[in-house]
Amino acid sequence: MTWRTTIYGLSVQADRALHAAPTELWTHAADVSLTHEQHEVPSHGPGDGVITMHYAPGGEDLYYCEQRADGTYLLVFVDACEFEVSEDLTQAVVRRHRGATPGIESVLTLGGFLAWQLYQRGHLVLHASAVEVGGGAIAFTGNSGMGKSTMATLMCAAGARMLADDVLRIDSVDAQPVARRGSSELRLRKGADTLAAAFDGASPDRRQSADDRQVLRPADQAGDRLPLRALFIPLPTRDSDEIRIDRISPVDAVFLLLRFPRLLGWQDERVRTAQFALMSAVAASVPLSLIHVPWGPPFSAGIAPAIRAELELERQGRRLQLGVPA
Secondary structure, eight states, X not given: OOEEEEETTEEEEESSOXXXXXXXXXXXXXXXXXXXXXXXXXXXXOXXXXXXXXXXXXXXXXXXXXXXTTSOEEEEETTTEEEEEXXXXXXEEEEEBTTOOTTHHHHXXXXXXXXXXXXHTTOEEESEEEEEETXXXXXXXXXTTSSHHHHHHHHHHTTOEEEESSOEEEEEETTEEEEOXXXXXXXXXXXXXXXXXXXXXXXOEEEEOXXXXXXXXXXXBXXXXXXXXXXXEEEEESSOXXXXXXXXXXXXXXXXXXXXXXXXXXXXXXXXXXXXXXXXXXXXXXXXXXXXXXXXXXXXXXXXXXXXXXXXXXXXXXXXXXXXXX
Protein backbone atom coordinates (compact mmCIF):
# COMPACT_ATOMS: atom_id res chain seq x y z
CA MET A 1 0.00 0.00 0.00
CA THR A 2 0.97 3.65 -0.43
CA TRP A 3 -0.12 6.08 2.26
CA ARG A 4 0.16 9.87 1.97
CA THR A 5 -0.27 12.88 4.20
CA THR A 6 0.72 16.54 4.33
CA ILE A 7 2.07 17.52 7.74
CA TYR A 8 4.33 20.40 8.89
CA GLY A 9 4.18 21.62 5.29
CA LEU A 10 5.85 18.43 4.05
CA SER A 11 4.32 15.90 1.66
CA VAL A 12 5.03 12.54 3.27
CA GLN A 13 4.60 9.16 1.59
CA ALA A 14 5.01 5.81 3.33
CA ASP A 15 4.54 2.11 2.67
CA ARG A 16 2.29 1.81 5.72
CA ALA A 17 -0.28 3.97 7.47
CA LEU A 18 0.90 6.44 10.10
CA HIS A 19 -1.24 8.11 12.75
CA ALA A 20 -1.86 11.33 10.82
CA ALA A 21 -4.73 12.55 8.68
CA PRO A 22 -4.29 11.04 5.18
CA THR A 23 -4.56 13.25 2.11
CA GLU A 24 -5.49 12.57 -1.48
CA LEU A 25 -2.94 11.93 -4.21
CA TRP A 26 -0.69 14.91 -4.93
CA THR A 27 0.31 16.12 -8.33
CA HIS A 28 3.93 16.52 -7.23
CA ALA A 29 6.64 14.23 -5.86
CA ALA A 30 6.71 13.57 -2.13
CA ASP A 31 9.07 15.67 -0.04
CA VAL A 32 9.81 12.57 2.04
CA SER A 33 9.22 8.90 1.18
CA LEU A 34 9.54 6.24 3.90
CA THR A 35 10.15 2.53 3.46
CA HIS A 36 9.94 0.22 6.49
CA GLU A 37 12.19 -2.82 6.68
CA GLN A 38 10.49 -5.91 8.05
CA HIS A 39 13.39 -7.25 10.12
CA GLU A 40 14.62 -5.70 13.37
CA VAL A 41 18.23 -4.61 13.87
CA PRO A 42 20.34 -4.34 17.04
CA SER A 43 20.51 -0.95 18.72
CA HIS A 44 23.92 0.71 18.50
CA GLY A 45 25.93 3.84 19.20
CA PRO A 46 27.50 6.31 16.75
CA GLY A 47 29.77 5.01 14.00
CA ASP A 48 32.53 6.65 11.95
CA GLY A 49 30.47 9.43 10.38
CA VAL A 50 30.46 13.13 11.23
CA ILE A 51 28.22 13.66 14.25
CA THR A 52 25.74 16.45 13.57
CA MET A 53 23.53 15.90 16.64
CA HIS A 54 24.07 13.87 19.80
CA TYR A 55 21.93 13.88 22.92
CA ALA A 56 23.33 11.76 25.74
CA PRO A 57 22.31 13.12 29.17
CA GLY A 58 24.43 11.61 31.93
CA GLY A 59 26.53 9.89 29.27
CA GLU A 60 23.71 7.61 28.11
CA ASP A 61 22.91 7.85 24.39
CA LEU A 62 19.28 8.73 23.72
CA TYR A 63 19.51 9.83 20.09
CA TYR A 64 22.08 11.01 17.58
CA CYS A 65 22.62 11.75 13.91
CA GLU A 66 25.71 11.16 11.84
CA GLN A 67 26.45 12.07 8.23
CA ARG A 68 28.46 9.42 6.46
CA ALA A 69 31.16 9.77 3.80
CA ASP A 70 28.66 9.27 0.96
CA GLY A 71 26.52 12.17 2.24
CA THR A 72 23.70 10.03 3.64
CA TYR A 73 22.46 10.41 7.21
CA LEU A 74 21.76 7.93 9.96
CA LEU A 75 19.33 9.24 12.59
CA VAL A 76 19.16 6.86 15.55
CA PHE A 77 16.77 6.78 18.52
CA VAL A 78 18.61 4.31 20.71
CA ASP A 79 16.71 1.15 21.66
CA ALA A 80 13.76 2.28 19.51
CA CYS A 81 14.42 2.71 15.78
CA GLU A 82 16.61 4.37 13.18
CA PHE A 83 16.23 6.22 9.89
CA GLU A 84 18.72 5.94 7.03
CA VAL A 85 18.19 9.11 4.98
CA SER A 86 19.40 10.09 1.52
CA GLU A 87 21.68 13.11 1.16
CA ASP A 88 18.84 15.16 -0.37
CA LEU A 89 16.54 14.17 2.55
CA THR A 90 13.82 12.76 0.27
CA GLN A 91 14.21 9.01 0.94
CA ALA A 92 14.29 7.25 4.31
CA VAL A 93 14.53 3.59 5.31
CA VAL A 94 13.06 2.89 8.75
CA ARG A 95 14.31 0.03 10.95
CA ARG A 96 12.93 -0.91 14.36
CA HIS A 97 15.51 -1.93 16.95
CA ARG A 98 15.45 -5.42 18.35
CA GLY A 99 13.18 -5.65 21.38
CA ALA A 100 11.55 -2.25 20.81
CA THR A 101 7.79 -1.85 21.20
CA PRO A 102 6.00 -2.42 17.87
CA GLY A 103 4.66 0.89 16.59
CA ILE A 104 7.31 3.04 18.29
CA GLU A 105 8.73 3.82 14.85
CA SER A 106 5.42 5.47 13.87
CA VAL A 107 5.52 7.65 17.01
CA LEU A 108 9.10 8.72 16.26
CA THR A 109 8.42 9.24 12.56
CA LEU A 110 5.75 11.88 13.21
CA GLY A 111 7.73 13.43 16.07
CA GLY A 112 11.51 13.25 16.12
CA PHE A 113 12.18 12.26 12.51
CA LEU A 114 10.00 14.90 10.86
CA ALA A 115 11.26 17.52 13.32
CA TRP A 116 14.79 16.56 12.23
CA GLN A 117 13.71 16.97 8.60
CA LEU A 118 12.46 20.49 9.33
CA TYR A 119 15.70 21.44 11.09
CA GLN A 120 17.76 20.08 8.20
CA ARG A 121 15.67 21.97 5.64
CA GLY A 122 16.18 25.29 7.46
CA HIS A 123 12.69 25.79 8.89
CA LEU A 124 11.99 27.20 12.34
CA VAL A 125 10.96 24.40 14.71
CA LEU A 126 9.21 25.09 18.01
CA HIS A 127 8.75 22.46 20.71
CA ALA A 128 5.14 23.49 20.98
CA SER A 129 1.48 22.54 20.78
CA ALA A 130 -0.81 24.95 18.99
CA VAL A 131 -4.49 25.69 18.36
CA GLU A 132 -6.51 28.04 16.19
CA VAL A 133 -8.47 30.80 17.92
CA GLY A 134 -10.32 33.45 15.92
CA GLY A 135 -8.50 32.71 12.69
CA GLY A 136 -5.03 32.91 14.24
CA ALA A 137 -2.67 30.46 15.92
CA ILE A 138 -1.56 30.46 19.54
CA ALA A 139 1.15 28.11 20.73
CA PHE A 140 2.28 26.66 24.05
CA THR A 141 6.00 25.97 24.15
CA GLY A 142 8.29 24.36 26.71
CA ASN A 143 10.16 21.22 27.62
CA SER A 144 8.50 17.83 27.93
CA GLY A 145 6.18 17.65 30.93
CA MET A 146 5.47 21.38 31.18
CA GLY A 147 1.87 21.01 29.97
CA LYS A 148 1.96 22.01 26.29
CA SER A 149 -0.45 19.29 25.16
CA THR A 150 -2.63 19.76 28.23
CA MET A 151 -2.99 23.49 27.56
CA ALA A 152 -3.86 22.84 23.93
CA THR A 153 -6.44 20.25 25.02
CA LEU A 154 -8.03 22.71 27.45
CA MET A 155 -8.32 25.23 24.62
CA CYS A 156 -9.80 22.66 22.22
CA ALA A 157 -12.33 21.62 24.86
CA ALA A 158 -13.32 25.31 25.09
CA GLY A 159 -13.89 25.66 21.34
CA ALA A 160 -10.45 26.16 19.78
CA ARG A 161 -9.40 24.04 16.79
CA MET A 162 -6.51 21.59 16.82
CA LEU A 163 -3.43 22.78 14.88
CA ALA A 164 -0.33 20.87 16.05
CA ASP A 165 1.04 18.92 18.98
CA ASP A 166 4.67 18.77 20.17
CA VAL A 167 6.22 19.94 16.87
CA LEU A 168 5.32 23.29 15.30
CA ARG A 169 6.79 24.66 12.08
CA ILE A 170 6.79 28.45 11.69
CA ASP A 171 7.23 30.10 8.29
CA SER A 172 7.47 33.75 7.35
CA VAL A 173 4.96 35.21 4.90
CA ASP A 174 5.38 38.90 4.05
CA ALA A 175 7.66 39.15 7.11
CA GLN A 176 4.90 37.80 9.38
CA PRO A 177 5.18 34.43 11.20
CA VAL A 178 2.64 31.80 10.15
CA ALA A 179 2.05 28.42 11.77
CA ARG A 180 1.83 25.26 9.69
CA ARG A 181 -0.61 22.47 10.41
CA GLY A 182 0.97 19.54 12.21
CA SER A 183 -0.30 16.55 14.15
CA SER A 184 -4.06 16.02 14.25
CA GLU A 185 -3.77 14.31 17.65
CA LEU A 186 -2.97 15.35 21.23
CA ARG A 187 -0.66 13.04 23.17
CA LEU A 188 -1.40 13.26 26.89
CA ARG A 189 0.38 11.95 29.96
CA LYS A 190 -1.44 10.06 32.67
CA GLY A 191 -3.86 12.37 34.49
CA ALA A 192 -4.28 14.84 31.64
CA ASP A 193 -6.19 12.19 29.68
CA THR A 194 -9.17 12.92 31.96
CA LEU A 195 -9.71 16.04 29.84
CA ALA A 196 -11.52 13.96 27.22
CA ALA A 197 -14.63 14.39 29.39
CA ALA A 198 -14.33 18.20 29.15
CA PHE A 199 -15.36 18.31 25.48
CA ASP A 200 -18.93 19.41 24.84
CA GLY A 201 -20.80 17.59 22.10
CA ALA A 202 -18.79 15.03 20.13
CA SER A 203 -16.09 13.39 22.24
CA PRO A 204 -12.67 13.18 20.57
CA ASP A 205 -11.50 9.85 19.21
CA ARG A 206 -9.20 8.14 21.69
CA ARG A 207 -6.44 5.52 21.54
CA GLN A 208 -3.26 4.49 23.35
CA SER A 209 0.10 5.03 21.65
CA ALA A 210 3.07 2.69 21.48
CA ASP A 211 4.85 4.83 24.09
CA ASP A 212 1.91 4.51 26.50
CA ARG A 213 0.36 7.94 25.99
CA GLN A 214 -3.37 8.57 25.83
CA VAL A 215 -4.04 10.10 22.42
CA LEU A 216 -7.04 12.30 21.59
CA ARG A 217 -8.11 13.37 18.09
CA PRO A 218 -10.44 16.40 18.37
CA ALA A 219 -13.16 16.62 15.76
CA ASP A 220 -12.40 20.27 14.89
CA GLN A 221 -9.14 20.63 12.97
CA ALA A 222 -7.48 23.93 12.08
CA GLY A 223 -6.43 25.14 8.65
CA ASP A 224 -2.86 25.67 7.46
CA ARG A 225 -0.68 28.77 7.29
CA LEU A 226 -2.33 30.62 10.17
CA PRO A 227 -0.86 33.90 11.46
CA LEU A 228 0.91 33.27 14.76
CA ARG A 229 -0.77 35.60 17.28
CA ALA A 230 0.80 34.65 20.61
CA LEU A 231 3.19 32.29 22.38
CA PHE A 232 2.78 31.04 25.95
CA ILE A 233 5.15 29.14 28.23
CA PRO A 234 3.06 27.16 30.75
CA LEU A 235 4.32 27.16 34.33
CA PRO A 236 2.09 24.70 36.20
CA THR A 237 2.01 24.66 39.98
CA ARG A 238 0.12 22.79 42.70
CA ASP A 239 0.87 25.50 45.26
CA SER A 240 -1.51 28.20 44.01
CA ASP A 241 -5.03 28.47 42.61
CA GLU A 242 -4.25 31.71 40.74
CA ILE A 243 -3.97 32.05 36.96
CA ARG A 244 -1.47 34.77 36.07
CA ILE A 245 -0.12 35.83 32.68
CA ASP A 246 3.14 37.80 32.55
CA ARG A 247 4.32 39.35 29.30
CA ILE A 248 8.03 38.91 28.46
CA SER A 249 10.13 41.46 26.58
CA PRO A 250 11.24 40.51 23.04
CA VAL A 251 14.90 40.44 24.12
CA ASP A 252 14.21 37.99 26.93
CA ALA A 253 11.76 36.06 24.77
CA VAL A 254 14.33 34.84 22.25
CA PHE A 255 16.58 33.37 24.93
CA LEU A 256 13.62 31.73 26.67
CA LEU A 257 12.43 30.17 23.42
CA LEU A 258 15.92 28.83 22.66
CA ARG A 259 15.78 26.87 25.92
CA PHE A 260 13.10 24.57 24.50
CA PRO A 261 14.41 22.91 21.30
CA ARG A 262 12.44 19.95 19.99
CA LEU A 263 15.72 18.09 19.39
CA LEU A 264 18.68 18.68 21.68
CA GLY A 265 22.41 18.21 21.18
CA TRP A 266 22.86 19.92 17.81
CA GLN A 267 26.51 20.11 16.76
CA ASP A 268 25.79 21.28 13.21
CA GLU A 269 26.58 24.99 13.34
CA ARG A 270 24.48 25.64 10.24
CA VAL A 271 21.35 24.39 12.03
CA ARG A 272 22.12 26.26 15.25
CA THR A 273 22.77 29.56 13.46
CA ALA A 274 19.59 29.27 11.38
CA GLN A 275 17.41 28.51 14.41
CA PHE A 276 18.80 31.49 16.34
CA ALA A 277 18.11 33.89 13.47
CA LEU A 278 14.60 32.55 12.86
CA MET A 279 13.75 32.50 16.57
CA SER A 280 14.94 36.09 16.98
CA ALA A 281 12.61 37.23 14.19
CA VAL A 282 9.62 35.53 15.79
CA ALA A 283 10.41 36.88 19.26
CA ALA A 284 10.55 40.40 17.82
CA SER A 285 7.07 40.19 16.29
CA VAL A 286 4.99 37.74 18.38
CA PRO A 287 4.15 38.37 22.06
CA LEU A 288 5.49 35.74 24.48
CA SER A 289 3.97 35.35 27.94
CA LEU A 290 4.52 33.12 30.93
CA ILE A 291 1.25 31.60 32.08
CA HIS A 292 1.18 30.47 35.71
CA VAL A 293 -1.61 27.93 36.14
CA PRO A 294 -2.86 25.68 38.95
CA TRP A 295 -2.31 22.10 37.91
CA GLY A 296 -4.59 19.11 38.03
CA PRO A 297 -6.31 16.90 37.64
CA PRO A 298 -8.81 18.40 37.99
CA PHE A 299 -7.79 21.29 35.75
CA SER A 300 -9.08 24.80 36.30
CA ALA A 301 -12.01 25.87 34.14
CA GLY A 302 -10.59 29.40 34.23
CA ILE A 303 -7.48 28.72 32.12
CA ALA A 304 -9.04 28.95 28.65
CA PRO A 305 -11.09 32.11 29.45
CA ALA A 306 -7.96 33.79 30.87
CA ILE A 307 -6.05 33.08 27.66
CA ARG A 308 -8.89 34.38 25.52
CA ALA A 309 -9.02 37.55 27.63
CA GLU A 310 -5.28 38.03 27.11
CA LEU A 311 -5.68 37.59 23.36
CA GLU A 312 -8.47 40.15 23.23
CA LEU A 313 -6.42 42.73 25.14
CA GLU A 314 -3.43 41.97 22.93
CA ARG A 315 -5.65 42.54 19.89
CA GLN A 316 -6.52 45.94 21.33
CA GLY A 317 -2.82 46.72 21.70
CA ARG A 318 -2.72 46.60 25.48
CA ARG A 319 -0.18 44.76 27.59
CA LEU A 320 -1.69 42.50 30.23
CA GLN A 321 -0.67 41.49 33.73
CA LEU A 322 -3.49 39.23 34.90
CA GLY A 323 -4.38 37.77 38.25
CA VAL A 324 -7.51 35.70 37.63
CA PRO A 325 -9.10 33.53 40.35
CA ALA A 326 -9.20 29.90 39.26
